[in-house]
Amino acid sequence: MQTQTDLAGKVKAVLKKVLDIKESEIVPGAKLDESLGIDSTEMVEISVAIKKEFGIPLTDNELKKTHSFNEIVAIIASKKPAGSSSHGPGCGCGH
Numbered sequence: 001m002q003t004q005t006d007l008a009g010k011v012k013a014v015l016k017k018v019l020d021i022k023e024s025e026i027v028p029g030a031k032l033d034e035s036l037g038i039d040s041t042e043m044v045e046i047s048v049a050i051k052k053e054f055g056i057p058l059t060d061n062e063l064k065k066t067h068s069f070n071e072i073v074a075i076i077a078s079k080k081p082a083g084s085s086s087h088g089p090g091c092g093c094g095h
Contacts, residue, residue, distance in 0.1 A: 007080075008073050014049045015069070018042070028069045040064065046072075056080060 012026050015036075025036060032038045038046070047063040050056070050072070056079040066072050 004073070004077065007077055008069075010053065011050070011069065011073050011076065014053050015046065018045050018049050026069055030069070031067045032069065032072075033067070050076065054080065 008028070012023050015021065015026055016023055019036060019038070019042060021036065027035050032043075043063050047058060050063070051058050054076055056076060058075070058079065062075060063072065066075065
């Protein structure tokens with residue numbers, strides 16, 4: 001079973017890859033647009049990457065409404081079934 005900490009780590013990895021930033025730049029409670037300068041185009045890119053990584057249904061509008069890293073983690077946690085594996089279409093394990 002995936003913990004909230006594991007989930008947060010995977011979300012950080014997605015943000016690092018999409019935005020080409022250092023993990024230390026991701027502050028959990030900070031507003032993404034203010035702390036990282038994320039614009040609407042980047043939010044769409046993040047949304048696509050999260051859908052691929054976690055294999056969850058997610059609309060671009062759902063992420064556009066988020067303001068912080070913690071909110072993104074909460075949205076993903078609410079959409080992943082309890083006890084589901086951390087594997088998704090983008091995990092690379094070949095399942």
